[in-house]
Amino acid sequence: MIYVGKADVDAPPERGWLIGHFMPAGDARHSSDVEIKWGRHPAGERRGEWARNERRTAVLVLISGRFHMEFPERTVVLAEPGDYVLWGVGDDHSWFAEQASVVLTCRWPSLPGYAVPYSGAS
Template sequence: MGDDRVYVGKADVDGPREGGWLLGHFMPEGDPRRSGDVEVKWGVHAAGEARSRWATGERRTALLVLVSGGRFRVELPDRTVLLAEPGDYVVWGRGVDHSWYAERESVLLTVRWPSVPGYRVEPPVRR
């Protein structure tokens, strides 16, 4: 007998179904992974992959942590942050536009809050 309040999964299997996102407002009603408070992503990015366009008018706070790989650039209006070693991370608040580029294959854990509808963008592009 299962408990519909508990979900057990694998990030590298479940993530690709939702563009890497594991938790957020976009999960189905009744799914324990549905949340209006927070979003969590397991991002696996190939070398040369880039965000398809800048995120502007940001209404969320975000945390990106490099899990493995290395050389993932987070582009902000006034600087570029390089995540080069596992455990490197960056946090930015509401109102900070951003983009990113994977110089090398990288796996990142992203946490954003709150979970706000309307921010879906096209899949990453190769540069």
Template sequence: MDDGVYVGNAGKDATANRGWLLGHFMEQGDPRHSDAVEVKWGVHPRGEQRAQWVQGEVRTALLVLITGRFRMEFPGRSVLLERQGDYVVWGQGVDHSWFAEEDSVVMTLRWPSVPGYAVT
């Protein structure tokens, strides 16, 4: 990693930070440290759901379905992602939650990477 290049495996590396691969929470000097964006590799077994709704979100997010069937919940709206590559984008202030209808893998990008937020 001395050359500024990091090579890893999302499935293995994600376990170290509850799925997050890139963001402000990585050590300074690590190529995965970023104040601009956060990247998460989410592996969710069928039936798993977010314990609580996210409220007062201050970031914008993009979630892309890699495999499975995954439902995003927003106030007054439910979005089902069922084909590889299906995605949803939501902005600042949009409350949300999720539910894995089947074993699912999703990639989430959030920006900016905001210090003070827990790695969740």
């Protein structure tokens, strides 16, 4: 299957996620192996709650803006395009968009049960 799309069009209905278990079976974007997100976050937006008991590995790459990945022991500030952070199983985390930011996130495997509401811009 070949699928051609635009991240800014395809991502919003799934809160930024383009590929993962949550896409309909038979869709080229359905995968239980990986999830990919095109995240556009306005300045001040924060994850609604911490992701706890993480069972996946993930990498987040900054495309533009200034973005904070928060972990219990430290905060990683992504400030230049191409800055990235990788975390794994057991790494509780949250995030905060200091400036309007675009990020690309890949995480694996694709598992249900992690969606939380955004708290929105502060």
